[in-house]
Amino acid sequence: MAADSDTKPPTGACLLEVEDLRTGIVTDRGVVRAVDGVSFTLERGRTVGIVGESGAGKTMLARSIMGLLPTTDVIREGSVRLDGDEIIGRSHKEMRSLWGTEMSMVPQDPMTSLNPVRRIGAQIMEPLRLRLGLDRREAKATALALLDSVRIPDPEKRLREYPHQLSGGMRQRVVIAAALASGPRLLFADEPTTALDVTVQAQILNLLKRIREERDMAIMLVTHDLGVVANHADEIIVMYAGRVVERAPTKVLFTEMRMPYTAALLASIPRLDTPVHTKLEVIQGRPADLATLATGCRFAPRCQFADQQCLDSEPPLSPGTSEGHEFRCWHPLDPPKLSRTTGAVAVAVTSTNHDDRQGA
Numbered sequence: 001m002a003a004d005s006d007t008k009p010p011t012g013a014c015l016l017e018v019e020d021l022r023t024g025i026v027t028d029r030g031v032v033r034a035v036d037g038v039s040f041t042l043e044r045g046r047t048v049g050i051v052g053e054s055g056a057g058k059t060m061l062a063r064s065i066m067g068l069l070p071t072t073d074v075i076r077e078g079s080v081r082l083d084g085d086e087i088i089g090r091s092h093k094e095m096r097s098l099w100g101t102e103m104s105m106v107p108q109d110p111m112t113s114l115n116p117v118r119r120i121g122a123q124i125m126e127p128l129r130l131r132l133g134l135d136r137r138e139a140k141a142t143a144l145a146l147l148d149s150v151r152i153p154d155p156e157k158r159l160r161e162y163p164h165q166l167s168g169g170m171r172q173r174v175v176i177a178a179a180l181a182s183g184p185r186l187l188f189a190d191e192p193t194t195a196l197d198v199t200v201q202a203q204i205l206n207l208l209k210r211i212r213e214e215r216d217m218a219i220m221l222v223t224h225d226l227g228v229v230a231n232h233a234d235e236i237i238v239m240y241a242g243r244v245v246e247r248a249p250t251k252v253l254f255t256e257m258r259m260p261y262t263a264a265l266l267a268s269i270p271r272l273d274t275p276v277h278t279k280l281e282v283i284q285g286r287p288a289d290l291a292t293l294a295t296g297c298r299f300a301p302r303c304q305f306a307d308q309q310c311l312d313s314e315p316p317l318s319p320g321t322s323e324g325h326e327f328r329c330w331h332p333l334d335p336p337k338l339s340r341t342t343g344a345v346a347v348a349v350t351s352t353n354h355d356d357r358q359g360a
C-alpha cells in the first residue's frame with residue numbers, strides 16, 4: 001500500500017508499540033485502506049482512547065493489532081511489538097496463543113460474543129479449562145471470582161443463567177469478565193458502552209478503570225464519542241479515514257485541539273451547559289470512501305477551512321505546543337476559530353467518581 005506514515009521511533013519501554021500499521025482489504029472496488037500508517041505506543045496501566053466516526057478504522061485498528069483478521073484478501077503491514085516482541089508476521093496459530101492470555105477484546109456488540117443458547121457459566125469456564133488447563137472445580141471458582149470482580153450480584157445464580165436473562169449492563173459485565181479470564185496484559189474495549197444508558201455507561205467505564213488499576217493492564221478504549229474518553233483515557237487518538245489526524249494527552253486535546261475534524265466531533269456531542277433543545281452540530285458530508293481516496297487532506301471535502309493546498313497535498317502530523325500533541329492540518333484552528341466551531345474553547349474535563357457497582 002502507499003505511503004505516508006506517522007512513524008515514531010520505538011521507546012523499547014512500552015507494552016504495545018504500533019509502528020506504521022497498514023491494513024488493506026482487497027475488494028472488487030479496490031483496496032479499502034482501513035488502517036493507513038498508524039503509529040502509537042501504550043504503556044502498562046494506561047488507557048488510550050481511539051475516537052472517530054463510523055468507518056474511521058477504529059475496530060480494524062484493534063483487530064489488526066490482535067491479528068483478528070480474515071486470512072485471505074487482507075494486507076497487513078507495519079510493526080506491532082508486544083513487550084518488545086514483534087507479532088506481525090506470526091502465524092494464525094501463534095497469534096491464537098496470545099488471545100486471552102496476552103491480549104483480549106471486549107467486542108463491539110456483547111450479544112454477538114455470547115452464545116444465546118449456552119449458560120453464562122459454560123461460556124466463562126470453557127476458555128479457562130482450555131487455555132489455562134483448570135479442572136471443573138477450579139474453573140468454577142475462577143468464574144465466580146471473575147463475576148464478583150466485575151461486580152455482578154449473586155454470581156452463583158448468574159452462572160446458571162442464559163444471556164437473555166441479563167440486562168444490557170450485566171451482559172457487558174459478563175463479556176468483560178470473559179475477556180479478563182486468562183489474565184491479559186492488554187484489553188481492547190470496542191465501544192463497550194454504546195448500547196447502554198448513561199448511568200450504566202459510567203459504571204462500566206469506571207469498572208474498566210478499576211480493573212486496569214488492579215491488574216496493571218493497558219486498555220485501548222475504542223469509541224465514536226469524545227465524551228466517553230474525556231474522563232477515562234490518558235491519551236486520545238482521533239482517527240479519520242484510516243489515519244491518525246490528532247493525538248494528545250486528554251486534557252491537552254480538549255484545551256488545545258487544532259484539527260477541524262476533532263473540533264467537529266466535539267461539537268457533535270451533547271453538553272450539560274447548553275440549553276435544553278439546543279440542536280447538536282452534525283458533521284456535514286459523508287466520511288471518505290477508503291477504496292477511492294483522493295490526494296490531499298482526507299477531511300477536505302467536509303472542511304469549512306479547506307483551500308487548494310488542502311486538496312493538493314495531505315498534511316503531515318505536526319507537533320503542537322504541548323508535549324505529546326500532534327495534529328494533521330495545513331490551517332490548524334487557533335482559539336478564535338475553535339470558539340466559533342465548537343462554542344467553547346476549553347471543555348472542562350471533570351472527574352467522575354461514580355461507583356462501578358451494578359445499579360449503584
Ligand SMILES: Nc1ncnc2c1ncn2[C@@H]1O[C@H](COP(=O)(O)OP(=O)(O)OP(=O)(O)O)[C@@H](O)[C@H]1O
Nearest residue numbers: 025032034053054055056057058059060061224290
Ligand atoms: N470485510 C470488509 N470488507 C470491506 N471493507 C471493510 C470490511 N470491514 C471493514 N471495512 C471497511 O473498513 C473501514 C473501517 O471499518 P471499521 O469497522 O474499523 O470502522 P469503525 O471506525 O470501527 O466504525 P464503527 O464506529 O461503525 O464501528 C470502513 O470503511 C469499513 O467499511
Ligand code: SF4
Nearest residue numbers: 297300303310329330
Ligand atoms: S488540512 Fe485543510 S481541509 Fe484538512 S482539516 Fe486542515 S484546513 Fe481542513
Ligand SMILES: [Mg+2]
Nearest residue numbers: 058059060108
Ligand atoms: Mg467499530
